[in-house]
Each structure stands twice: as C-alpha cells, then as structure tokens.
Amino acid sequence: MAEVRLDAELRTETGKGPSRRARAAGRVPATIYGRGMEPLSVTIDRRAFVTALHTDAGVNQLLDVHVGGDTVLAITKELQRDPVKGTLLHADLVKVDRTTRIDVEVPVHLVGESEGQNQGGVLEQQLHTLQIRCLPAEVPDAIEADVGPLGIGDTLRVGDLRVAAGVEVLSDPDEVVAVVSTPISEEEFEALETEAGIETGVGEERVEEAAGPETVGEGPGGVPEDEAGSDLGGSR
DSSP: OOOEEEEEEEOSOOSHHHHHHHHHTTEEEEEEEOTTSOOEEEEEEHHHHHHHHTSTTGGGOOEEEEETTEEEEEEEEEEEEOTTTOOEEEEEEEEOOTTSOEEEEEEEEEESOOHHHHTTOEEEEOOOEEEEEEOGGGOOSOEEEEOTTOOTTOEEEGGGOOOOTTOEEOSOTTSEEEEEEOOOOHHHHHHHHHHTTOOSSOOHHHHHHHHOSOOOSBOGGGOBHHHHTTTTTOOO
16 A cells, blocks of 8 residues: 655644634644654644545555654544534544554445346345454455355355455454345335335325315416416506
C-alpha cells in the first residue's frame, strides 16, 4: 500500500476555542499517539486529510505524517464528525510500525453472480466488514467474496473466504457473509402483507370513501372555478 504524506502543525493550545479557530481556518484538530511516543496534538489541512481518506484504502490508508521535523507512520483510528453537516471535527491517529502487525477492519465485497440468482433466488449480504490482522503495508482495500457457486439455500461463511498470505482473519469463521434465499410465492407475500396490517384488493368504494366527495372543475390553487373567477378578474 502506498503511503500518503500529510504535513501537520503542532498545537500549542487545546480546548474548544482553539479547535473552533483551527476548523474555521480549514484545518482538522488531531491527536497522534502510539507505543514509544508522547501523544501529539496537531492540526492537519482538512482538504489534504479528506483527500487522503478517499483512496481505495479509506480509513486504513497509511499516512506519512510530518510534524515538528519528525515523521510518524500512522493510520486513522477514529473520526469525529459534525452530526448535521458531516464535516470532520477531530481525528485520532495511531502510530504503526512497518514490521508489526496491526488489527484493522476491512470491507467485504461480493463478487460474481450466484447460480441461485439465475434460478430466481435472492442474494443477501449479511456481513459487510471483516476483522483482520496483518502488516500495515499489506492491509487489503477489501476482501472479495466469490458468490458464484452458491445455489438456492446455500450460505457463504467467513471460514470460506480466501485471503492473501500473511493476512489473519479474526472474525468468527462461522459468521454468515452471504446467503441465497428461496424466493417467496405470491401467496406468501400476501400473507406477509396481511401480518403487517396491509390489506390487499381494497375495493373502489373504500378508495372513494377515503378520498372524500368528488370536486369538479377546480380553479387555481384548488379553489372551485365559481369561487376563483372574481379573484382572477374574469367575468361571470
């Protein structure tokens, strides 16, 4: 995995006020910590940081952080975002060592079209991320799950996934990744609707009753024409 360089500036002040000022200046307050180092409070250019996280690796992107004359290899541990705008408020970066394996979460991508789908089955993905352990430079962008051989009623589990050498899967091997379900019949579907309180085949009289009395010839704004004529300056 290629590393992305980020230039950071040390923060001499901490707290809500300085953090707000940093964000107003287009920078993201962040903390870098890890084994063998004192935590560093820094700010990073928001545009550069967001761009770095929009690679295929996402939050697992290796970051070559330059700060105060030193360089720290890190990955993103946690992001805090504005609950309304979604903009970055703060980032936690953890120092990593190129020779020490790390635990990360990577996405699972389904690959192929299952035999069961061709037979009318429905493919359902039940697991979207996988916990793995590997060297920082060997973190995959995603784990591919081949669903091609799955027939109707078949299940793909974590233990069935193929991963690269050097990657250890930490997730439960019995956890279901994907399953091809049997399509339900029209009768079963109507039964589900009934259970949910949805009636099928509502008669026309029920629809008309719900809609209220019929109104004919409405003018602008939903006002009957005989009431709207004078407002529009028309003659009767």
